[in-house]
Amino acid sequence: MVNECYIPSSLEEALDIRKNTGARPLAGGSDLMVAYKRGVGITPVFPFPILLISQLYELKGISVQRDGTVVIGALSTSSEIAADERVPYLVRKAASLMGAVSLRNTATIGGNIGNSSPKGDLPQPLILLDARVVLQSSTGKREMKVDDFIIGAKKNYLRDDELIVAVKIPRPDYTYCYYRKIGTRKANAISKLSLSALMKVEDGIIRDFRASSGAAGPKVRRSRDVENIIIGKSLEELPDLIDSVLDGWNSIISPHAMPEYRRSATRRMLGHFLEECAKAPEAGIIE
Numbered sequence: 001m002v003n004e005c006y007i008p009s010s011l012e013e014a015l016d017i018r019k020n021t022g023a024r025p026l027a028g029g030s031d032l033m034v035a036y037k038r039g040v041g042i043t044p045v046f047p048f049p050i051l052l053i054s055q056l057y058e059l060k061g062i063s064v065q066r067d068g069t070v071v072i073g074a075l076s077t078s079s080e081i082a083a084d085e086r087v088p089y090l091v092r093k094a095a096s097l098m099g100a101v102s103l104r105n106t107a108t109i110g111g112n113i114g115n116s117s118p119k120g121d122l123p124q125p126l127i128l129l130d131a132r133v134v135l136q137s138s139t140g141k142r143e144m145k146v147d148d149f150i151i152g153a154k155k156n157y158l159r160d161d162e163l164i165v166a167v168k169i170p171r172p173d174y175t176y177c178y179y180r181k182i183g184t185r186k187a188n189a190i191s192k193l194s195l196s197a198l199m200k201v202e203d204g205i206i207r208d209f210r211a212s213s214g215a216a217g218p219k220v221r222r223s224r225d226v227e228n229i230i231i232g233k234s235l236e237e238l239p240d241l242i243d244s245v246l247d248g249w250n251s252i253i254s255p256h257a258m259p260e261y262r263r264s265a266t267r268r269m270l271g272h273f274l275e276e277c278a279k280a281p282e283a284g285i286i287e
């Protein structure tokens with residue numbers, strides 16, 4: 001069997017091929033090659049035409065807009081994202097903990113979002129930060145929040161004629177932030193569980209609080225209702241509200257495997273972040 005494979009030399013050509021053939025994009029291939037592997041040293045056979053996109057310069061690079069929004073090209077690898085200090089800390093940190101070095105040099109942000117796995121590491125902080133995905137077809141561009149783009153496990157709103165071309169992250173505004181990933185082992189560990197959180201405090205009042213859980217349900221979870229339990233309250237009131245937040249959080253996650261472990265570990269991580277914030281430490285990263 002031979003793979004039908006297209007190698008466009010420009011984004012325009014890639015979008016035309018996508019429209020006319022529905023060929024599936026292959027960026028780093030670290031999900032697709034594994035999903036269709038046939039054995040060591042044997043080339044995978046895909047049951048659909050392949051559109052190789054890794055050579056498209058239009059999808060590469062990281063830049064910052066005037067308002068501070070960071071724009072990450074879809075082909076940016078986890079290594080490039082982790083090394084770029086302009087990228088918000090939570091996304092850099094998540095990128096730096098993905099798999100081993102070889103994987104990080106291959107895995108792209110477009111592929112991580114395109115794969116839409118609940119265990120994918122990048123959607124989790126991206127959803128926390130209200131990041132948007134930029135989608136392009138030969139007829140134009142559209143943008144969606146990553147949270148709206150990903151429907152559930154391996155399901156998203158990518159149309160057959162579209163490519164993910166970039167991800168836009170608004171400049172975050174917080175006093176404290178937190179990122180934790182629990183994996184099986186350091187090298188090449190897919191998340192068993194991950195949590196991001198941030199809090200903005202002004203004059204002792206909590207102006208913003210967000211949390212997002214990865215690998216604790218069919219998609220990354222955030223809840224405005226739970227966040228609103230403490231937004232507008234003072235740091236002094238926070239200790240008495242932590243249990244309500246944790247109970248609320250427990251009700252919105254739905255881990256299917258090892259649910260008890262995932263629920264208690266999530267509770268511990270989020271509880272730790274909130275308890276540390278209540279101590280009103282210096283602004284920065286909560287470890």
Ligand SMILES: Cc1cc2nc3c(=O)[nH]c(=O)nc-3n(C[C@H](O)[C@H](O)[C@H](O)COP(=O)(O)OP(=O)(O)OC[C@H]3O[C@@H](n4cnc5c(N)ncnc54)[C@H](O)[C@@H]3O)c2cc1C
Nearest residue numbers: 027028029030031032099107108110111112114120121164
């Ligand atoms: C050993 C190993 C360890 C791993 N560890 C981790 C980990 O720790 N954390 C983690 O999150 N993931 C991990 N992964 C999964 C994988 O590496 C990531 O999901 C990676 O980001 C996928 O990117 P890619 O470019 O290789 O995607 P590809 O395999 O090329 O594509 C993945 C999917 O996205 C689509 N796609 C790719 N680019 C685009 C685009 N621009 N527009 C539209 N659709 C697109 C493809 O059609 C496909 O459906 C691991 C994988 C392996 C094999």
